[in-house]
Amino acid sequence: AQSVTQLDSQVPVFEEAPVELRCNYSSSVSVYLFWYVQYPNQGLQLLLKYLSGSTLVKGINGFEAEFNKSQTSFHLRKPSVHISDTAEYFCAVSAQGGKLIFGQGTELSVKP
Amino acid sequence: NAGVTQTPKFQVLKTGQSMTLQCAQDMNHEYMSWYRQDPGMGLRLIHYSVGAGITDQGEVPNGYNVSRSTTEDFPLRLLSAAPSQTSVYFCASVRTGTPDPGANVLTFGAGSRLTVL
Numbered sequence: 001a002q003s004v005t006q007l008d009s010q011v012p013v014f015e016e017a018p019v020e021l022r023c024n025y026s027s028s029v030s031v032y033l034f035w036y037v038q039y040p041n042q043g044l045q046l047l048l049k050y051l052s053g054s055t056l057v058k059g060i061n062g063f064e065a066e067f068n069k070s071q072t073s074f075h076l077r078k079p080s081v082h083i084s085d086t087a088e089y090f091c092a093v094s095a096q097g098g099k100l101i102f103g104q105g106t107e108l109s110v111k112p
Numbered sequence: 113n114a115g116v117t118q119t120p121k122f123q124v125l126k127t128g129q130s131m132t133l134q135c136a137q138d139m140n141h142e143y144m145s146w147y148r149q150d151p152g153m154g155l156r157l158i159h160y161s162v163g164a165g166i167t168d169q170g171e172v173p174n175g176y177n178v179s180r181s182t183t184e185d186f187p188l189r190l191l192s193a194a195p196s197q198t199s200v201y202f203c204a205s206v207r208t209g210t211p212d213p214g215a216n217v218l219t220f221g222a223g224s225r226l227t228v229l
Contacts, residue, residue: 009152032216044155044202044220051216090154098143098162098208099170100218102154 002027002093006103014111015083021076021106023091033074034092034100035065044090050074061085086110114138118203118221125193125228133188133224135203141219143206144186148172148199149223155202161186193228200225 007022025031035047048059055067065076074091091103119134137144145160157170161180175197177189186205190197204218 004154006154034217043222046217049217092155094216098145098206098216098218099157099160100145100155100204102147102156104152104154 002101004103006106010107012109016080018079023074025093029095032094035076036090037087039087081110116221122225135186137205141205141207146188147202195228198228
């Protein structure tokens with residue numbers, strides 16, 4: 001079975017500072033990895049995905065993530081955040097393509 | 113192209129009432145699923161279906177029922193609502209098993225907010 005742990009439930013950061021949201025997963029088989037973002041009172045939007053190939057994945061809004069198989073991690077990074085990045089971020093893993101297992105979520109709060 | 117459509121967006125029920133959350137997709141995806149979202153717990157899988165006529169339980173199936181009579185529709189039924197089922201529900205669909213870039217990435221509906229009093 002797969003599981004996902006997001007290591008920080010809340011991350012406060014000042015505008016224009018860099019940010020890293022941490023995600024670790026466990027699985028005995030090869031996986032697909034995803035980051036989703038949820039803005040207040042909205043649905044889920046795909047930020048980026050790792051299905052195969054390059055371990056550094058670039059997504060929308062300047063975010064990127066690196067798949068590290070040896071450390072079973074898929075941390076999300078952005079070099080300079082904006083107020084508009086304030087949202088909840090979810091890491092998710094799938095071993096079968098359709099059955100996503102989500103982490104608990106990380107609330108990113110960007111302050112001026 | 114509507115994607116995944118969920119209805120209703122909001123619903124208030126009394127304990128013991130039953131209702132159905134509707135989910136429809138127009139992308140001919142074979143795989144559909146229902147999640148519930150609760151604060152601090154992320155999204156948890158309730159039920160899923162790999163094709164018409166085939167359903168299976170996810171992580172939190174108790175109190176919910178599903179059926180899949182067509183590829184397009186995957187309704188979620190609450191048989192006797194309880195306050196613990198107060199949540200936001202998301203339906204999703206995906207095409208799996210192929211290497212094209214659009215496969216293996218879930219498309220989510222906008223969500224249905226349910227309150228059980």
